[in-house]
Amino acid sequence: MNDGAHDHDAAVQRVARWLAESRSAVAFTGAGISTESGIPDFRSPSGIWAQTKPVYFDEFVSSAEARNEYWRQKAAMWREFSGARPNTGHNILARWEASGRLRGVITQNIDELHQQAGSQHVLEVHGTARHVVCLECGTRYDTERITRQYERLGAAPTCDRCGGMLKHATVSFGQSLPQEVIEESTRWARESDLFFAIGSSLVVYPAASIPEIAARSGSRLVIINRDPTPLDDRASVVIRQSIGEVLERIDALLPDEPAPEAR
Numbered sequence: 001m002n003d004g005a006h007d008h009d010a011a012v013q014r015v016a017r018w019l020a021e022s023r024s025a026v027a028f029t030g031a032g033i034s035t036e037s038g039i040p041d042f043r044s045p046s047g048i049w050a051q052t053k054p055v056y057f058d059e060f061v062s063s064a065e066a067r068n069e070y071w072r073q074k075a076a077m078w079r080e081f082s083g084a085r086p087n088t089g090h091n092i093l094a095r096w097e098a099s100g101r102l103r104g105v106i107t108q109n110i111d112e113l114h115q116q117a118g119s120q121h122v123l124e125v126h127g128t129a130r131h132v133v134c135l136e137c138g139t140r141y142d143t144e145r146i147t148r149q150y151e152r153l154g155a156a157p158t159c160d161r162c163g164g165m166l167k168h169a170t171v172s173f174g175q176s177l178p179q180e181v182i183e184e185s186t187r188w189a190r191e192s193d194l195f196f197a198i199g200s201s202l203v204v205y206p207a208a209s210i211p212e213i214a215a216r217s218g219s220r221l222v223i224i225n226r227d228p229t230p231l232d233d234r235a236s237v238v239i240r241q242s243i244g245e246v247l248e249r250i251d252a253l254l255p256d257e258p259a260p261e262a263r
């Protein structure tokens with residue numbers, strides 16, 4: 001009879017061995033890694049956006065009323081997560097990158113917790129909510145500062161420099177994904193020999209096509225997610241447990257970090 005705990009140990013050991021041998025490992029992360037930092041999964045059915053109608057990009061640019069509603073929602077969201085800090089999962093991925101085990105992180109998250117943990121190579125396929133961008137001149141601002149400005153004015157803020165519309169530097173509904181980020185992510189996926197898909201339901205396209213490309217290119221796909229995903233049958237290993245705990249256990253099984261000059 002199969003012992004579930006034993007299977008799980010075997011899977012973790014196998015992944016640790018693959019990572020130790022890997023020449024080009026990549027991590028792809030979704031909301032699940034950040035819920036362990038207390039950031040709500042905004043897209044989940046119980047998320048705060050379940051009852052909130054998102055503002056689509058074309059409404060945003062064509063209506064002052066839509067922009068005010070957008071900023072009302074974003075200010076509430078910002079207050080929910082601006083204080084969140086990286087957790088074990090983020091920290092381990094940053095460490096693996098620093099020691100040359102991981103090429104970098106492709107993330108669907110907009111919270112910059114990977115960067116805060118110390119990851120240097122982060123591809124943000126949905127942008128970031130920690131910055132605000134002017135749609136006219138491209139000037140970027142700190143979100144905290146602009147959120148305060150919104151809260152003072154009670155109306156959508158505008159660019160200091162040119163008076164243009166200000167929006168979070170995220171990909172809004174109805175807005176296309178940043179092409180160069182997608183191309184770079186696709187390249188990482190194709191060139192990878194080990195690809196972690198962590199905390200993502202793998203249902204939001206086109207972002208979810210990136211792990212699919214890795215699997216198709218012959219990379220070992222390791223899925224760590226609480227719930228089943230549509231790519232589970234393409235994966236070499238699927239682990240449905242707490243992300244921080246699983247990564248910690250893989251990390252503990254790795255051989256000593258290679259000296260930088262040996263790489």
Ligand code: ZN
Pocket residue numbers: 134135136137138139159160161162163164
């Ligand atoms: Zn501007």
